[in-house]
Amino acid sequence: MTDSVPRIEMRNITKTFGPTVANDTISLSVRPQEIHALLGENGAGKTTLMNVLYGLYPADSGEVLLDGAPVSIREPADAIANGIGMVHQHFKLVEPFSIAQNIVLGSEITGPFGILKEREASEAVGELSHRYGLDVDPDALIQDVSVGTQQRVEILKALYRNADVLILDEPTAVLTPQEIEELIAIMRGLVEQGKTIIIITHKLREIKAVSDRCTIIRRGRVIDTVEVGSTSQQELASMMVGREVNLTVEKEPAQPQEVTLRISDLHVNNSRELPAVRGLSLDVRAGEILGIAEVDGNGQSQLVEALVGVRHVESGTIEMKGSAITNLTPKQIFDRRISSIPEDRQRRGLVLEYTVAENMVLGTHDDEPFARRGILQQEVIGEHAGELIEKFDVRPPEPSYLAGSLSGGNQQKVIIAREVSHDPEILIASQPTRGLDVGAIEYVHRSLVDQRDRGKAVLLVSLDLDEVMNVSDRIAVIFEGRIVGVFASGEVDEHQLGLLMAGGSLD
Amino acid sequence: MTDAKNKGAALLNNPFAFALLSIVVGVLVGAIILVVAGYNPFRAYGEILAGIFSGPRNIATAIVRSTPIVLTGLSVTFAFRTGLFNIGAEGQFLIGGLTAALLGFSVSLPPILHIPFVMIAAAMAGAAWGGLAGYLKARFGVHEVIATIMLNWIAFYLNNFIVSLPSVQRPESEASYKILDSARIDILGAWKMSDVGLAWRRENAGSFFAELLRAEINWGIVVSVLVVVLIWFILNKTTLGYELRAVGFNRDAAEYGGINVNRSMVISMAIAGAIAALSGGLQVMGRTQEITKLAVMEGNGFDGIAVALIGNTTAYGNIFAGLLFGGLVHGGGRLQARMGAPSEIIDIVIGTIIFFIAIPNLIRVIIKARERAKAKKEVTDVA
Numbered sequence: 001m002t003d004s005v006p007r008i009e010m011r012n013i014t015k016t017f018g019p020t021v022a023n024d025t026i027s028l029s030v031r032p033q034e035i036h037a038l039l040g041e042n043g044a045g046k047t048t049l050m051n052v053l054y055g056l057y058p059a060d061s062g063e064v065l066l067d068g069a070p071v072s073i074r075e076p077a078d079a080i081a082n083g084i085g086m087v088h089q090h091f092k093l094v095e096p097f098s099i100a101q102n103i104v105l106g107s108e109i110t111g112p113f114g115i116l117k118e119r120e121a122s123e124a125v126g127e128l129s130h131r132y133g134l135d136v137d138p139d140a141l142i143q144d145v146s147v148g149t150q151q152r153v154e155i156l157k158a159l160y161r162n163a164d165v166l167i168l169d170e171p172t173a174v175l176t177p178q179e180i181e182e183l184i185a186i187m188r189g190l191v192e193q194g195k196t197i198i199i200i201t202h203k204l205r206e207i208k209a210v211s212d213r214c215t216i217i218r219r220g221r222v223i224d225t226v227e228v229g230s231t232s233q234q235e236l237a238s239m240m241v242g243r244e245v246n247l248t249v250e251k252e253p254a255q256p257q258e259v260t261l262r263i264s265d266l267h268v269n270n271s272r273e274l275p276a277v278r279g280l281s282l283d284v285r286a287g288e289i290l291g292i293a294e295v296d297g298n299g300q301s302q303l304v305e306a307l308v309g310v311r312h313v314e315s316g317t318i319e320m321k322g323s324a325i326t327n328l329t330p331k332q333i334f335d336r337r338i339s340s341i342p343e344d345r346q347r348r349g350l351v352l353e354y355t356v357a358e359n360m361v362l363g364t365h366d367d368e369p370f371a372r373r374g375i376l377q378q379e380v381i382g383e384h385a386g387e388l389i390e391k392f393d394v395r396p397p398e399p400s401y402l403a404g405s406l407s408g409g410n411q412q413k414v415i416i417a418r419e420v421s422h423d424p425e426i427l428i429a430s431q432p433t434r435g436l437d438v439g440a441i442e443y444v445h446r447s448l449v450d451q452r453d454r455g456k457a458v459l460l461v462s463l464d465l466d467e468v469m470n471v472s473d474r475i476a477v478i479f480e481g482r483i484v485g486v487f488a489s490g491e492v493d494e495h496q497l498g499l500l501m502a503g504g505s506l507d
Numbered sequence: 508m509t510d511a512k513n514k515g516a517a518l519l520n521n522p523f524a525f526a527l528l529s530i531v532v533g534v535l536v537g538a539i540i541l542v543v544a545g546y547n548p549f550r551a552y553g554e555i556l557a558g559i560f561s562g563p564r565n566i567a568t569a570i571v572r573s574t575p576i577v578l579t580g581l582s583v584t585f586a587f588r589t590g591l592f593n594i595g596a597e598g599q600f601l602i603g604g605l606t607a608a609l610l611g612f613s614v615s616l617p618p619i620l621h622i623p624f625v626m627i628a629a630a631m632a633g634a635a636w637g638g639l640a641g642y643l644k645a646r647f648g649v650h651e652v653i654a655t656i657m658l659n660w661i662a663f664y665l666n667n668f669i670v671s672l673p674s675v676q677r678p679e680s681e682a683s684y685k686i687l688d689s690a691r692i693d694i695l696g697a698w699k700m701s702d703v704g705l706a707w708r709r710e711n712a713g714s715f716f717a718e719l720l721r722a723e724i725n726w727g728i729v730v731s732v733l734v735v736v737l738i739w740f741i742l743n744k745t746t747l748g749y750e751l752r753a754v755g756f757n758r759d760a761a762e763y764g765g766i767n768v769n770r771s772m773v774i775s776m777a778i779a780g781a782i783a784a785l786s787g788g789l790q791v792m793g794r795t796q797e798i799t800k801l802a803v804m805e806g807n808g809f810d811g812i813a814v815a816l817i818g819n820t821t822a823y824g825n826i827f828a829g830l831l832f833g834g835l836v837h838g839g840g841r842l843q844a845r846m847g848a849p850s851e852i853i854d855i856v857i858g859t860i861i862f863f864i865a866i867p868n869l870i871r872v873i874i875k876a877r878e879r880a881k882a883k884k885e886v887t888d889v890a
């Protein structure tokens with residue numbers, strides 16, 4: 001099998017966007033019926049390479065061969081005609097349409113006068129989903145089904161167009177641990193039925209679990225293609241980042257002290273005025289990291305919003321060191337030294353049109369020494385930014401750059417630098433490493449542990465179970481707006497947590 | 508293809524080159540219209556230029572014409588910088604003029620007090636008028652575009668109603684009483700119409716100063732430039748400006764950063780209203796000395812929207828854009844006198860030139876807003 005003709009071969013692909021060289025003479029060879037992983041940090045050029053293969057971007061130079069024969073793929077229709085299908089990072093589904101309608105969209109089964117044959121479509125989709133073991137209800141509406149199911153619909157869409165090679169761009173980013181396991185099983189099944197799969201990810205564990213070979217890309221260039229079976233996660237990570245990285249969070253046992261944050265019987269509604277947090281009680285102590293594990297949509301966002309004062313608390317109390325802070329304004333809460341790293345860094349953490357320096361005083365812009373009698377002290381603000389940039393290793397080290405021009409990891413560093421520089425008693429971190437790569441993740445985790453070691457309370461909210469388990473000293477599981485269990489870290493495994501998160505119980 | 512795109516992007520990012528190109532295109536298209544209408548474009552543009560630049564009187568008049576729209580443009584710019592569309596400069600301008608007229612004739616104070624008193628009062632009234640739109644948005648979620656359009660009409664009818672009150676309307680006229688001399692800011696305005704003044708002007712007819720005095724020269728432009736500087740300073744150098752702009756760029760991040768978003772919106776609209784109303788006040792104090800019953804909206808506020816766009820929604824840009832706009836309008840008048848071109852043609856040509864300058868900026872503004880919205884959407888998609 002090793003010496004057979006590659007199913008897909010990309011030779012010396014170069015693709016630039018203005019001054020950015022997204023792909024620099026990249027060569028990639030994928031064997032038939034292989035699961036081939038593309039590994040690389042954010043911005044390494046993985047998506048670009050696959051977009052070239054799928055015909056979304058023309059390459060500046062280089063060629064593509066299918067089964068040894070050169071082909072010209074100028075647009076996605078060419079790729080589809082050649083049996084290549086792609087599932088994008090952001091799904092492209094029509095929410096109010098049914099699953100079957102979405103799948104046949106663009107190649108509908110029609111009768112005379114172009115009338116849609118709904119029944120046939122639904123049956124065809126049912127048959128397809130059965131054949132490949134991708135369980136879906138063809139008549140359900142997209143807006144009513146889970147993200148995991150939507151992803152299956154995307155895969156079915158490709159299969160419906162007779163895709164033989166499937167490209168999956170970061171398919172696990174949005175899935176729960178159970179859904180990830182199901183996806184892995186699906187991928188195995190597809191390969192058994194003759195398909196070839198290219199999967200983009202930067203999660204090492206998944207690569208080990210599912211792929212045969214892995215091509216590592218760093219800054220637009222191929223570092224190596226390795227057999228996954230004989231390469232350790234540590235080696236993969238080092239190749240990806242270009243230096244030694246620490247995959248496990250190194251920390252001393254926690255030394256928890258008095259309760260800093262006490263949440264009692266909290267009720268908070270979501271934006272549609274429906275209950276989201278429903279009688280939640282929780283204590284967080286100084287000197288510990290409390291991790292909250294949950295499946296998205298169980299009230300964690302609303303909890304955090306209520307804690308930082310941007311969402312109204314219906315009933316219940318939030319106390320900091322014994323005094324109530326329920327329904328104070330964000331500014332009042334901030335002034336009591338509660339800081340937060342918001343879930344959505346670009347929307348809530350930063351003003352992207354402001355410079356790094358300006359962002360680093362957001363919240364303290366009104367205080368001495370950054371402002372005097374209402375006038376901003378630009379020099380002081382610049383120096384302050386310079387210090388934080390150095391301390392937190394923000395790159396490029398330019399206070400005058402716009403925050404929007406930084407990479408995600410560096411944007412996150414700006415936020416962390418700012419929040420930690422307030423010396424908060426409580427630090428609330430929501431999805432602090434979402435979308436970041438290994439190097440930046442290591443950094444963020446280090447910052448959280450440092451904060452803890454300085455005797456402060458840290459509340460970590462994350463959809464990434466590995467993160468919750470690695471970083472936290474205690475773990476609380478939320479389901480439907482309530483805490484359904486609190487455990488010391490190490491007391492429960494991933495599977496047990498997954499069960500609780502899905503509303504199950506441990507007995 | 509990518510190369511062309513890059514060049515396009517580079518041009519978009521160089522505001523000066525871009526403005527120049529837009530003017531050239533606008534002038535060319537205007538020329539085509541002139542040819543089609545049967546006028547020699549070279550002569551027509553020559554007349555417009557002469558209309559602006561020949562002699563102190565024309566130059567001064569062009570500046571006087573520009574004065575109100577520099578400030579209404581600044582008002583629109585200020586709101587825009589803080590994320591709000593102020594379509595209400597028209598109404599705020601009227602409120603300012605109304606306030607200035609009433610306090611100008613009914614209160615008697617020495618000039619050193621009367622002038623600042625009337626200016627500040629006009630600005631305050633406009634602040635309340637604009638702030639009301641901000642409050643409606645903050646409290647009830649009424650979009651400021653809708654609210655300010657309604658307030659324009661209310662201001663319009665309020666103006667006409669108040670002018671028609673017996674205690675305000677000057678007998679045998681459709682206007683209010685004239686403001687007292689102590690509230691006037693026109694330069695030598697009273698003197699030049701006095702017997703001594705008229706005699707001097709006759710004796711020195713044709714001299715630089717005599718020519719200058721034929722224009723309605725007043726201190727308005729000086730005040731306006733000072734206000735532009737002040738607003739630039741507020742926007743860029745103060746914590747207030749920092750907060751208002753932060754809200755304009757990203758409400759959520761501003762809220763997380765402890766900024767009171769609702770309060771910011773009210774303040775933004777109040778300041779925008781104050782600027783436009785000051786413009787209306789200066790117009791009364793410097794030129795008209797009265798307010799009249801209006802048949803239609805005069806358009807000083809709406810022109811401000813175009814001025815703000817031509818100036819690329821920067822504070823200083825309004826000075827240049829206002830002068831360009833005011834200059835074209837004044838110079839266009841000569842076209843009518845000398846070539847017999849109907850005023851409609853002149854309006855079309857001027858409109859075309861303005862269009863080609865303003866629209867690309869408008870498009871750029873829209874593209875930026877869209878990109879921002881899209882970036883936000885993608886972020887939420889991942890969640």
Ligand SMILES: Nc1ncnc2c1ncn2[C@@H]1O[C@H](COP(=O)(O)OP(=O)(O)O)[C@@H](O)[C@H]1O
Nearest residue numbers: 017020022040041042043044045046047048049
């Ligand atoms: N459409 C585009 N326009 C400009 N730059 C782009 C575009 N797409 C990607 N890039 C740039 O190319 C590089 C590679 O991006 P991408 O392929 O998305 O990385 P990855 O998928 O590995 O995270 C990045 O620097 C990114 O900013």
Ligand SMILES: [Mg+2]
Nearest residue numbers: 046047048089
């Ligand atoms: Mg990508």
